[in-house]
Amino acid sequence: MQITGRRFLITGGAxxxxxxxxxxxxxxxxxxxxxxxxxxxxxxxxxxxxKGRKGLTIRRGDVMKLHDLIDAMQGVDGAFSxxxxxxxxxxxxxxxxxxxxxxxxxxxxxxxRVAAAKKIxxxxxxxxxxxxxxxxxxxxxxxxxxxxxxxxxxYGATKIIGEQLCADxxxxxxxxxxxxxxxxxxxxxxxxxxxxxxxxxxxxxRVAKGEPPVVYGDGAETKDFVYAGDVARACRMAMGxxxxxxxxxxxxxxxxxxxxxxxxxxxxxxxxxxxxxxxPASGGVRLTSAHAFHYDNGKAKRVLGWEPKVPIEEGVxxxxxxxxxxxxx
Amino acid sequence: MQITGRRFLITGGAxxxxxxxxxxxxxxxxxxxxxxxxxxxxxxxxxxxxKGRKGLTIRRGDVMKLHDLIDAMQGVDGAFSxxxxxxxxxxxxxxxxxxxxxxxxxxxxxxxRVAAAKKIxxxxxxxxxxxxxxxxxxxxxxxxxxxxxxxxxxYGATKIIGEQLCADxxxxxxxxxxxxxxxxxxxxxxxxxxxxxxxxxxxxxRVAKGEPPVVYGDGAETKDFVYAGDVARACRMAMGxxxxxxxxxxxxxxxxxxxxxxxxxxxxxxxxxxxxxxxPASGGVRLTSAHAFHYDNGKAKRVLGWEPKVPIEEGVxxxxxxxxxxxxx
Numbered sequence: 022m023q024i025t026g027r028r029f030l031i032t033g034g035a036x037x038x039x040x041x042x043x044x045x046x047x048x049x050x051x052x053x054x055x056x057x058x059x060x061x062x063x064x065x066x067x068x069x070x071x072k073g074r075k076g077l078t079i080r081r082g083d084v085m086k087l088h089d090l091i092d093a094m095q096g097v098d099g100a101f102s103x104x105x106x107x108x109x110x111x112x113x114x115x116x117x118x119x120x121x122x123x124x125x126x127x128x129x130x131x132x133x134r135v136a137a138a139k140k141i142x143x144x145x146x147x148x149x150x151x152x153x154x155x156x157x158x159x160x161x162x163x164x165x166x167x168x169x170x171x172x173x174x175x176y177g178a179t180k181i182i183g184e185q186l187c188a189d190x191x192x193x194x195x196x197x198x199x200x201x202x203x204x205x206x207x208x209x210x211x212x213x214x215x216x217x218x219x220x221x222x223x224x225x226x227r228v229a230k231g232e233p234p235v236v237y238g239d240g241a242e243t244k245d246f247v248y249a250g251d252v253a254r255a256c257r258m259a260m261g262x263x264x265x266x267x268x269x270x271x272x273x274x275x276x277x278x279x280x281x282x283x284x285x286x287x288x289x290x291x292x293x294x295x296x297x298x299x300x301p302a303s304g305g306v307r308l309t310s311a312h313a314f315h316y317d318n319g320k321a322k323r324v325l326g327w328e329p330k331v332p333i334e335e336g337v338x339x340x341x342x343x344x345x346x347x348x349x350x
Numbered sequence: 351m352q353i354t355g356r357r358f359l360i361t362g363g364a365x366x367x368x369x370x371x372x373x374x375x376x377x378x379x380x381x382x383x384x385x386x387x388x389x390x391x392x393x394x395x396x397x398x399x400x401k402g403r404k405g406l407t408i409r410r411g412d413v414m415k416l417h418d419l420i421d422a423m424q425g426v427d428g429a430f431s432x433x434x435x436x437x438x439x440x441x442x443x444x445x446x447x448x449x450x451x452x453x454x455x456x457x458x459x460x461x462x463r464v465a466a467a468k469k470i471x472x473x474x475x476x477x478x479x480x481x482x483x484x485x486x487x488x489x490x491x492x493x494x495x496x497x498x499x500x501x502x503x504x505y506g507a508t509k510i511i512g513e514q515l516c517a518d519x520x521x522x523x524x525x526x527x528x529x530x531x532x533x534x535x536x537x538x539x540x541x542x543x544x545x546x547x548x549x550x551x552x553x554x555x556r557v558a559k560g561e562p563p564v565v566y567g568d569g570a571e572t573k574d575f576v577y578a579g580d581v582a583r584a585c586r587m588a589m590g591x592x593x594x595x596x597x598x599x600x601x602x603x604x605x606x607x608x609x610x611x612x613x614x615x616x617x618x619x620x621x622x623x624x625x626x627x628x629x630p631a632s633g634g635v636r637l638t639s640a641h642a643f644h645y646d647n648g649k650a651k652r653v654l655g656w657e658p659k660v661p662i663e664e665g666v667x668x669x670x671x672x673x674x675x676x677x678x679x
Contacts, residue, residue, distance in 0.1 A: 115456070115515065115518060116456065119452055119453070119456070119511070123448055123452065124448070124449075127444070127445065127448070151492065151493075161496050163480065163492035163493050163494045163495070163496075164480075164492050164493035164494075164495070164510075165492045165493075166492070166493070166510065166514075167490050167492075171514040171515070171517040171518040171521065172514075172518070174510060174511075174514045175511050175514045175515070175518075178507045178508075178510040178511045178514070179507075179511070181493075181495065181503060181507040181510075182448070182503075182504050182507045182508070182511075185495075185500040185501075185503045185504045185507070186444065186500070186504070188500040189444060189500040189501070189504075192500065
């Protein structure tokens with residue numbers, strides 16, 4: 022479906038990816054972008070950069086309220102299912118987390134059906150593969166749970182269920198869908214709720230206070246980071262492309278060690294501080310991947326024509342610029 | 351904990367495994383066995399063989415009602431979490447299925463905490479590994495989803511979440527737990543809700559009507575069946591053993607092809623009929639495993655001292671005897 026002139030709704034849109042996606046859709050000529058968010062984790066401040074943009078509607082609503090979602094979906098052509106508890110809040114409150122990640126997404130699918138929307142894009146995650154992986158990870162890699170904290174496995178399994186609920190609605194009701202499995206997303210409007218993303222924002226916030234960035238263990242474990250603007254573009258392309266019933270990895274495609282990341286923050290801030298190593302056991306819910314892995318995004322290029330554009334140095338620079346202008350409360 | 355003199359509760363107990371387990375626990379001297387079941391899938395008839403047994407309590411209740419579960423758990427020493435939507439009802443009603451399999455189990459964990467029960471045994475499933483597996487499947491085998499119907503993946507993922515909720519309650523509140531991953535359970539009080547178990551009961555019900563048993567495809571795919579009485583003994587041993595925080599496969603450990611199974615039913619009934627082969631695509635939700643696999647139960651022997659005792663010929667004979675006395679309505 023073309024983006025120009027169409028109306029879209031983003032659940033959980035007042036946050037990192039949603040705020041980038043809203044901008045992307047408006048830039049591409051969308052007639053309206055409805056941000057549907059209960060603002061429990063999200064905040065209107067994440068949309069401050071879009072203030073006054075024609076077509077942006079912020080609607081305070083909860084994905085657990087099916088009637089309200091159905092109402093919000095009237096006249097909407099396509100929906101983005103982004104509302105979710107990530108690992109850290111899931112660890113604190115698995116009751117609400119399971120509600121939001123499963124029933125909330127199911128409610129949006131039902132609202133799409135009732136309102137005759139054409140397509141849904143589901144924000145899945147590399148967590149749908151589990152953790153502790155090694156080698157090349159493609160869309161067919163099975164789910165690993167060994168040695169993973171319960172909240173992380175639960176989060177990953179809610180993504181598996183969310184993906185299959187899309188497939189179920191596609192098969193039963195003909196709803197078009199695409200599942201995008203994001204690696205660790207970072208960028209402006211970064212929050213503190215995803216375990217992996219802490220590596221950047223925590224490092225910067227410490228450096229800004231004159232404290233050394235902390236790395237748990239030797240810092241040799243690798244992560245795949247993808248810039249939020251690149252992710253937003255992938256979401257827009259998945260909605261706009263003549264593609265349905267596909268599950269696609271959206272990743273930076275280049276691994277970086279947690280130590281190199283902390284050193285990048287030090288370099289970009291011109292700091293003379295040195296990385297501080299701490300016992301991994303002291304770090305709370307951390308998602309370690311002792312083995313090197315490559316989070317393959319070849320299918321995204323083949324199916325969507327998408328590739329990441331923003332290198333990590335540039336993305337982290339933008340994140341830091343934003344953080345300088347928006348220091349922690 | 352010893353079984354003698356203790357009180358236990360089984361959610362979803364008015365069914366296949368629950369009915370065997372209730373008998374097993376009473377035989378071992380349990381003071382009380384509370385069957386907690388909303389009788390939507392289960393039926394009191396599944397407990398008819400225990401009528402008049404001292405210590406058996408049938409309580410009609412719904413796992414979605416936390417207050418009622420907490421009430422039912424007063425004075426109970428250990429709980430068995432069996433209430434679940436299996437694959438076929440999950441396909442028809444994923445809304446209620448997700449509620450029961452996730453929130454219902456979570457409610458029982460919470461009721462255990464509130465009522466200070468000591469231990470919970472969670473009925474997980476080989477579905478926690480997905481389908482389409484090959485080779486030897488141990489407790490560390492990751493979850494496969496490729497080519498699997500949505501409802502089956504959703505069912506498997508609810509089991510993954512259920513397992514991790516046990517781990518979460520163990521870590522946060524000190525509740526002892528064991529997870530048992532059953533292969534395909536069969537035996538007296540067999541029902542029609544689990545895709546794999548259909549192979550036996552459907553075959554027999556057709557033969558009893560003078561119709562040939564149906565095999566989808568060439569019948570070369572293998573299944574692992576485990577007798578319900580053996581499963582019940584594993585559950586009782588897991589509750590009674592000084593074992594906690596363990597996840598254990600409970601399987602027959604011997605594969606049988608679907609064709610050999612249909613032929614076994616023909617042999618045991620003395621029928622002259624021949625197996626009828628049908629197009630796999632005509633069979634509804636079927637969980638095919640094109641590859642041979644071995645569902646390893648070595649850990650059950652190491653950790654619980656459990657091994658299956660009833661060979662498939664004897665188990666199917668018992669199922670058929672029961673079915674003769676309890677023909678379909």
